[in-house]
Structures are given as structure tokens and as C-alpha cells.
Amino acid sequence: MNASSKLVLRKSYSKTDGSHPIYLRITINRQSKYFSLGIYCLNDDWLEKKERIRSTVKDSSINNLKLVDAITKAKKINNDFIRFNKPPTFTEFTNKFRGNFSKDSFFAFANLYIDKHDDISANTKRTYKSQLTKLDNYKNIKTLKLSEVNNLDFIQGYKNYMHTKLGNKTNTITKSLGFIKAVLNDAIRNDLLDTNVFKKIKLHKVPGKREYLTSYEVELLEKYYNSSNIPKGEKNVLQYFLFSCYTGLRFMDVKLLTPNHIISNSILSNEDGGVDDWKTVEKQMHKTKIDVVIPLTKKALTYLPKYVANTRKPIFRVITNQNTNKILRKSITKCKINKASNISFHCARHSFATNTLHKGVALKYVSKMLGHTEIKTTELYTKPNKHYLIDAMRKLDQ
Numbered sequence: 001m002n003a004s005s006k007l008v009l010r011k012s013y014s015k016t017d018g019s020h021p022i023y024l025r026i027t028i029n030r031q032s033k034y035f036s037l038g039i040y041c042l043n044d045d046w047l048e049k050k051e052r053i054r055s056t057v058k059d060s061s062i063n064n065l066k067l068v069d070a071i072t073k074a075k076k077i078n079n080d081f082i083r084f085n086k087p088p089t090f091t092e093f094t095n096k097f098r099g100n101f102s103k104d105s106f107f108a109f110a111n112l113y114i115d116k117h118d119d120i121s122a123n124t125k126r127t128y129k130s131q132l133t134k135l136d137n138y139k140n141i142k143t144l145k146l147s148e149v150n151n152l153d154f155i156q157g158y159k160n161y162m163h164t165k166l167g168n169k170t171n172t173i174t175k176s177l178g179f180i181k182a183v184l185n186d187a188i189r190n191d192l193l194d195t196n197v198f199k200k201i202k203l204h205k206v207p208g209k210r211e212y213l214t215s216y217e218v219e220l221l222e223k224y225y226n227s228s229n230i231p232k233g234e235k236n237v238l239q240y241f242l243f244s245c246y247t248g249l250r251f252m253d254v255k256l257l258t259p260n261h262i263i264s265n266s267i268l269s270n271e272d273g274g275v276d277d278w279k280t281v282e283k284q285m286h287k288t289k290i291d292v293v294i295p296l297t298k299k300a301l302t303y304l305p306k307y308v309a310n311t312r313k314p315i316f317r318v319i320t321n322q323n324t325n326k327i328l329r330k331s332i333t334k335c336k337i338n339k340a341s342n343i344s345f346h347c348a349r350h351s352f353a354t355n356t357l358h359k360g361v362a363l364k365y366v367s368k369m370l371g372h373t374e375i376k377t378t379e380l381y382t383k384p385n386k387h388y389l390i391d392a393m394r395k396l397d398q
Contacts, residue, residue: 002078002081002082002088003026003027003028003077003078003081003088003093004026004027004078005024005025005026005027005071005074005075005078006024006025006027006051006071007022007023007024007025007051007067007070007071008022008023008025008034009021009022009023009041009043009046009048010022010023010034011043015040016288016289016290016373017042017289017290018042018043019040019041019042020040020041020042020043020046021036021037021038021039021040022037022039022040022041022046022053022067023035023036023037024037024070024071024074024097026074026090026093028088028089028090028093031090033090033093033094034189035070035094035097035189035190036116036186036189036190037066037067037070037116038116039053039063039066039067041053041057041063042057045057045060051067051071052064052067053067073097074093074097077093077096077097078093080096094190094192105141105142105143105144105145106141106144106145106146106148106149106183107132107136107141107142107144108142109146109183109186109187109192110128110132110141110183111132113182113183113186114128114129123252128179131176131179131180134176135158135176135180138157138158138161139154139158146184146187146192146193147193149180149184150184150187150193150195150196150197151197152197152200152201155177155180155197155198155201158176158177158180159173159177162176170204170205170206171205171206174203174204174205177198177201177203178203180198181196181198181203184196184197184198210347210350210354210380210381211339211342211343211344211347211350212347212350212351212353212354212355213245213337213339213343213347213348213351214351214355214387215355215358215359217335217337217339218242218245218351218355220335220336220337221238221241221242221331221332221335221337222242223335224238224331224334224335225238225239225242230331233327234327234330234331236317236319237319237324237327237328237331238328238331239303239305239316240254240303240316240318241324241328241345241348242302242303242348243300243303243304243316244345244348244349244352245348245351245352245355246296246297246299246300246303246352247281247294247296247300247352247369248294248348248349248352248353248356248369248370249281249294249349250285250286250287250346250349251318251321251324251345251346252286252287253283253285253286253287254316254318255314255316255318256283256286256314257281257283257314257315257316258311258312258313258314258315259307259308259309259310259311259312259313259315260310260311260312261281261282261283262279262280262281262296262304262307262309262315263279263280263281263282264277264278264279265277265278265279265280266278278295278296279295279296279301280293280294280295280296281293281294281296282294285371288371288373290371290373291371292368292369292370292371293368293369294369321345324345325343325344325345328343328344328345329341329343349370350381352370353366353370353378353381354381356369357381357382363375363378363379363382366378366381
């Protein structure tokens with residue numbers, strides 16, 4: 001009984017960009033197991049016979065080397081089975097291919113899980129690493145086996161620790177447990193565990209408060225921005241914050257915005273048959289890798305600095321997120337907006353969504369500009385809020 005190995009594109013799963021994961025398939029006695037390699041590829045870019053990614057694809061040379069390494073290692077393991085006259089088993093293959101993590105720490109396998117996923121951003125990887133640090137503060141996870149973490153008492157204990165000792169809210173706890181769940185699922189896919197303890201635990205989130213600024217509050221910030229007594233540092237931060245209030249761009253998308261992302265368009269006017277000149281932001285979102293097109297209104301253009309066209313130099317002078325939020329809250333306090341403690345840069349995105357929908361822009365268009373893949377995500381902004389309920393009822397007094 002021999003084992004065979006092959007690299008395959010698993011089309012049963014796809015990411016939002018349409019790419020599929022490439023797996024190492026091991027077949028023993030007509031039974032197959034799949035090993036995740038953390039590499040994704042579009043169907044049209046996968047050369048099935050060669051078991052390679054098309055050379056014209058970005059980072060294909062690096063990823064193809066990884067694929068070669070994986071299939072070479074698999075074949076060596078299979079040859080060893082034959083050489084030593086040992087019947088191949090999935091358990092032994094897994095131990096040799098992944099390393100014997102069933103006897104090592106959860107920490108070692110979790111780090112492998114993080115490092116092998118080249119499709120996630122550096123920021124996401126840092127977030128995952130911080131989850132390991134947080135877990136290690138609860139127990140020394142470097143001494144714990146996968147099976148010890150995959151235990152109901154351990155998970156309940158960690159959950160109580162986050163709630164009572166750290167004061168974590170429901171969504172924060174769910175996020176931390178969700179990371180552990182994902183690692184344990186990967187261990188199952190690699191035959192290191194038989195089942196996941198989270199089958200007995202239901203994770204849930206509660207609707208978070210999406211803090212935003214009303215149109216009037218944005219106008220108060222604009223007046224302060226245009227005043228003569230605003231400090232230079234605050235003016236700089238407010239410039240890119242207000243730009244985000246009129247575009248919905250996330251912090252990193254504003255930070256990475258270059259003149260190459262600003263496109264000039266000549267659009268035929270429906271009113272008089274003339275031609276309107278519109279600028280649009282057209283870029284791939286840093287977090288989701290989704291392409292967006294955002295028309296720039298006159299207000300948005302007000303906060304767009306002068307730039308040299310067709311260059312890759314960042315348009316805005318963006319400081320760190322932490323310092324941005326600190327300065328932003330100072331400005332909001334000066335404008336006597338009673339929301340300073342709850343405001344961060346991300347509320348500009350919430351403000352854009354809420355105010356744009358309130359002014360009558362169709363939900364489907366707002367969803368596209370925000371880069372949402374599902375309309376239900378955008379619908380969260382359509383829930384009636386106090387300010388706009390009062391605004392609606394004000395008409396009864398007129």
C-alpha cells in the first residue's frame with residue numbers, strides 16, 4: 001500500500017476576491033486528506049498539469065517555490081515509507097510533514113497557523129500574535145498541548161478570566177475565543193485533533209455602538225478647521241479625518257492614498273447635456289483587498305491636498321493611529337461635541353455611511369463605496385437613530 005501526493009486547487013471554497021486555496025492532497029488506500037498550505041490562486045491562474053501558479057501572477061515565483069518545497073517534502077516522506085517497508089498512515093505522515101505537534105505546545109502550532117497564511121495582512125498577523133500573548137498571560141501556553149487547550153474547562157476558565165480579570169466585553173471575548181477555534185480547526189484539518197471543543201460552545205456577538213458624527217457635528221469641525229486659531233498639528237489631523245468623513249476610507253487607506261489613486265473623469269450631465277469633470281478615488285482597500293470607486297464631492301475635494309499627478313508619494317501626512325485619535329478627541333472637545341471619549345478615526349467611516357444614507361443615496365451605492373461584500377453589512381447604518389428621528393419629527397412642528 002503506497003501513498004501518493006498531489007497539489008490541487010480546492011474550488012469548493014473561495015475568498016471574496018474569487019481565489020481558491022491550494023492544498024496538498026495525500027491519498028492512502030483510496031482515502032484522501034488535505035493539508036492547507038496558506039496559498040491562494042484564481043482558477044484561471046492555476047496550471048493544473050504543472051501544479052504551479054501562472055508566472056505572470058504577483059508573488060508567483062515565491063509561492064511556486066513554497067509549492068515545490070511542499071510536494072518535495074511529501075514525496076520524501078512517502079519514499080521513506082517504502083524504503084523502511086512501513087505501511088503509510090495519515091497520522092504518521094502528518095507528524096512528519098507538520099512536525100509532531102500533538103506532543104508539542106499549542107503555542108508552536110498556533111504560530112505555524114499564523115505564519116503559513118500569506119493571504120492575511122501584517123496587521124492581522126500582529127493581532128493574532130497579541131492573542132497568543134493574551135492567552136499566555138492566563139496560562140503558560142508554551143507548556144500546553146493542543147489537547148489541553150481543546151478542553152471545555154480550559155476554555156470556560158479563559159472566558160471567565162477575560163470577563164472578570166481583564167474586564168473584556170462580549171465581542172472582545174468572542175474575538176479571542178474565535179482565534180483559538182480557528183487554530184483548533186486547522187489542527188483537525190491536519191489530523192492532529194479529532195474534534196473541536198467549540199462544537200459545545202456557541203460564540204456570539206452583540207451589536208456594537210457605531211459612533212458617528214452628524215452632519216451638523218461635521219460642520220462644527222469644519223468651522224474649527226477653517227479658523228485662524230487652530231494649531232498646525234490639529235489642522236493636519238482634521239484634514240485627513242474630514243476627507244474620510246466624505247469618502248468613508250479607513251485609516252490605512254487614507255494613509256496609503258497616492259495621486260495614482262485619484263482618477264479624473266468626464267461625465268455627461270443628465271440635466272443640460274454638458275460634461276461634468278469628476279474626480280474619483282479608485283483603489284484596492286488595504287484591509288479587504290476589494291476594489292472601490294468613490295466619487296469625490298466638492299466637500300471631499302476641499303480636504304484633498306495639492307499633489308503631483310501620477311506619483312506614488314502619499315497625499316496626506318498621516319501620523320500614527322494612536323496619536324491621530326488623541327489629537328482628534330482634543331479637537332472634538334474644543335468644538336463642544338459631547339462624544340470625545342467614544343470617537344476614533346474609524347468613526348469617520350461610520351459618519352460617511354450614516355450621513356450619506358440619510359441624505360438619500362441608495363443603499364446599494366453606499367455599500368459599493370464602502371467596499372462591503374454583503375448589503376446586510378451596510379444595512380446596519382440604516383437603523384433609525386435619535387438624531388435623525390428628531391430631525392424627521394421636527395417637520396410636525398413646521
